[in-house]
Amino acid sequence: MRVARVHILLVLAVIGCALYVVMSQHKARNLLAELQQETDRAQQMEVEWGQLQLEQSTWAMPARVDKIAVNKLQMRAPKGQQTRLIYSKGSHESSVRP
Amino acid sequence: MNYFKSTQTKKLVTLPAWRSRLLFILLLAGMGILILRAAYLQSINNNFLQQKGNARSSHVMAISAHRGMIADRHGEPLAISTPVESIGVNPQDVEVTPQQLNQLARIMSMDIKEVKRRLLDTTHDFVHLQRQLPPAQVEQIVKLGVPGLLLQREYRRYYPGGEVTAHLIGFTSVDDNGQEGLELALQSQLGGKAGSQRVIQDRKGHIAEDIANIRLPKPGNNIALSVDSKIQYLAYREIKSAVEQHNAQSGSIVVLDAQSGEVLALANWPSYNPNNRTKPSFQVLRNHAVTDLFEPGSTLKPFTVATALEVGKYTPDSVINIENGVFRIGKHAIHDTHPKKTLLTVSEVIQLSSNVGAAKIALSLSPEMVWRGLNDSGFGAQAGSGFPGEAAGKLHDHTKWKPVDQAAISYGHNISVSLLQLARAYTVFANNGELKPVSWLKLDKPASGKRVYSDATAHKMLAMLERVVSPEGTAPLAQVNGYRVAGKTGTAHKVIGGHYSPNRYISSFVGMAPASSPRLIVAVMLDAPAKGQYYGGIVAAPVFSSVMGAALRQLNVPNDKPLGNILMPPTEIVREEV
Numbered sequence: 001m002r003v004a005r006v007h008i009l010l011v012l013a014v015i016g017c018a019l020y021v022v023m024s025q026h027k028a029r030n031l032l033a034e035l036q037q038e039t040d041r042a043q044q045m046e047v048e049w050g051q052l053q054l055e056q057s058t059w060a061m062p063a064r065v066d067k068i069a070v071n072k073l074q075m076r077a078p079k080g081q082q083t084r085l086i087y088s089k090g091s092h093e094s095s096v097r098p
Numbered sequence: 099m100n101y102f103k104s105t106q107t108k109k110l111v112t113l114p115a116w117r118s119r120l121l122f123i124l125l126l127a128g129m130g131i132l133i134l135r136a137a138y139l140q141s142i143n144n145n146f147l148q149q150k151g152n153a154r155s156s157h158v159m160a161i162s163a164h165r166g167m168i169a170d171r172h173g174e175p176l177a178i179s180t181p182v183e184s185i186g187v188n189p190q191d192v193e194v195t196p197q198q199l200n201q202l203a204r205i206m207s208m209d210i211k212e213v214k215r216r217l218l219d220t221t222h223d224f225v226h227l228q229r230q231l232p233p234a235q236v237e238q239i240v241k242l243g244v245p246g247l248l249l250q251r252e253y254r255r256y257y258p259g260g261e262v263t264a265h266l267i268g269f270t271s272v273d274d275n276g277q278e279g280l281e282l283a284l285q286s287q288l289g290g291k292a293g294s295q296r297v298i299q300d301r302k303g304h305i306a307e308d309i310a311n312i313r314l315p316k317p318g319n320n321i322a323l324s325v326d327s328k329i330q331y332l333a334y335r336e337i338k339s340a341v342e343q344h345n346a347q348s349g350s351i352v353v354l355d356a357q358s359g360e361v362l363a364l365a366n367w368p369s370y371n372p373n374n375r376t377k378p379s380f381q382v383l384r385n386h387a388v389t390d391l392f393e394p395g396s397t398l399k400p401f402t403v404a405t406a407l408e409v410g411k412y413t414p415d416s417v418i419n420i421e422n423g424v425f426r427i428g429k430h431a432i433h434d435t436h437p438k439k440t441l442l443t444v445s446e447v448i449q450l451s452s453n454v455g456a457a458k459i460a461l462s463l464s465p466e467m468v469w470r471g472l473n474d475s476g477f478g479a480q481a482g483s484g485f486p487g488e489a490a491g492k493l494h495d496h497t498k499w500k501p502v503d504q505a506a507i508s509y510g511h512n513i514s515v516s517l518l519q520l521a522r523a524y525t526v527f528a529n530n531g532e533l534k535p536v537s538w539l540k541l542d543k544p545a546s547g548k549r550v551y552s553d554a555t556a557h558k559m560l561a562m563l564e565r566v567v568s569p570e571g572t573a574p575l576a577q578v579n580g581y582r583v584a585g586k587t588g589t590a591h592k593v594i595g596g597h598y599s600p601n602r603y604i605s606s607f608v609g610m611a612p613a614s615s616p617r618l619i620v621a622v623m624l625d626a627p628a629k630g631q632y633y634g635g636i637v638a639a640p641v642f643s644s645v646m647g648a649a650l651r652q653l654n655v656p657n658d659k660p661l662g663n664i665l666m667p668p669t670e671i672v673r674e675e676v
Contacts, residue, residue, distance in 0.1 A: 032308055043181075046164075047233075050180040057175050057258035062331035077651075083580075083661050 163290025166318030192246030324360035359534030395590030398510030405471030460508030469496035585609020
């Protein structure tokens with residue numbers, strides 16, 4: 001009689017474990033799906049980052065800046081007479097030898 | 099009834115004994131076969147079956163790896179890989195209506211016949227329809243919902259600099275492997291290694307379980323080049339406009355950091371757009387500044403003179419008789435076509451670029467000395483930059499020199515160099531006599547150089563080279579407002595098929611500034627200018643001046659000369675000897 005009771009207990013334990021395995025497996029799959037989604041998102045962001053970087057450098061191309069500065073904003077490099085050098089206290093005017 | 103029954107039983111009992119035994123054996127044998135079969139499947143054939151079973155659900159998936167980014171010294175991107183999708187198809191699976199076919203061809207901008215041919219190519223399991231489509235087009239194609247189309251993620255390289263950095267950076271193949279330029283030279287560091295993982299997929303193809311990472315993907319390293327993209331643009335813009343202005347065949351420019359040997363800019367014109375898949379002719383692809391050799395002409399004279407100063411035979415003020423411009427060596431004659439006076443100082447030999455003067459100086463030295471001076475300055479050997487196809491140049495061994503060879507080499511003939519090599523050689527004058535190695539990568543501290551000339555010689559040479567860039571020299575157009583400039587012009591007949599062409603020239607200028615403590619070296623070369631002007635001092639020097647001026651301003655280099663008007667010669671510019 002006693003042995004039979006132990007058997008029943010063990011059977012119940014086995015069923016419990018089996019159900020738990022199923023549950024954890026399910027959880028694991030869900031988590032994996034989530035991970036997958038996040039990885040995809042990370043990759044998507046990486047793609048976007050690359051594209052933004054590309055876009056930024058395309059807008060900031062020296063050739064484009066040059067064209068806009070000269071044609072649209074009418075900018076030009078100052079001539080010699082229009083430039084004045086100002087020395088900070090640290091540097092010496094003697095570094096310029098006429 | 100009872101009797102009848104008993105007689106029947108008796109009859110059954112009398113069946114021959116072998117029949118039951120046979121049946122027993124047959125059943126036993128049948129069971130035996132089953133057991134053997136089971137054993138065979140379970141143990142011997144196990145692997146194969148297991149594999150087949152797994153193949154239904156588990157797959158090895160490739161994880162693509164990113165190719166490293168190439169950036170300039172300030173982190174400005176010069177080459178970036180971004181993911182794109184390639185569209186492939188399994189022709190055996192595909193079902194497509196004529197209307198869908200039409201739309202497919204339109205979206206991919208392909209010929210409809212070509213699309214059809216690929217879709218119906220049943221000899222293959224997988225056919226690429228179109229590689230590396232931008233995401234927007236891929237989305238449209240996916241929306242068509244054609245069964246049997248497969249998407250494959252790949253990386254495509256983009257070059258924001260386009261034509262400006264084309265020769266320097268090079269480009270990659272469709273598989274994202276370096277093919278030209280620095281993309282090829284730095285392939286081992288830039289290239290990523292694709293990884294793979296084993297996963298279990300459900301019926302719809304979603305990943306249900308991640309079994310194992312077979313190999314982790316290894317993305318390529320990002321690389322910071324020594325290039326400064328602003329200076330690179332300036333160099334490109336100026337060389338392009340000079341080539342167009344003088345209708346030259348091509349033009350090249352190299353900007354080096356005089357103190358570290360880093361390449362700050364390198365550009366050629368004609369150039370091409372590396373973002374286009376169709377590449378231009380081989381001639382346009384060539385990076386002339388690194389792979390092409392030319393006879394430098396007078397830009398080589400400073401090395402002859404420096405060797406002579408180093409030996410102690412001459413000082414900058416030693417006087418040389420240039421014999422009214424004709425100097426005979428055996429059957430050959432060396433000419434100065436427009437001699438100003440009969441006696442020139444060594445300084446003036448450089449300033450006015452006298453061939454006779456340089457030849458006489460060279461002939462007063464032993465061939466070995468002249469050779470050593472050139473060889474130590476890096477001529478006749480690769481600059482060691484590791485650039486694909488880098489030319490070594492030709493400097494014949496001094497034991498084979500005849501006097502006329504020695505004289506010709508002294509003013510830059512019978513020797514061939516690349517522009518990069520020439521620019522690098524000038525680091526000896528900028529660095530107190532030390533030759534710096536060329537570097538394409540950003541350096542944390544300047545590389546150590548190799549001493550070629552003494553401090554004193556280098557300083558004397560710098561002073562002489564400064565006289566070239568004066569109203570009385572051959573290159574007043576190389577002057578830069580606010581900075582002292584030292585440099586040398588070169589004009590040489592172009593060698594075509596082993597002979598000097600009478601009316602085609604290579605014009606060059608190599609110089610450095612500020613002369614008080616050189617920061618930059620700029621070397622300019624124009625191949626066959628065809629608008630009448632061909633002197634280096636007239637064709638190449640203005641390119642030098644505008645690039646050098648803008649670059650020094652860009653780098654905030656303090657002036658070493660007052661800002662003011664640039665002095666030009668009262669009459670015409672002194673013409674150098676060709």
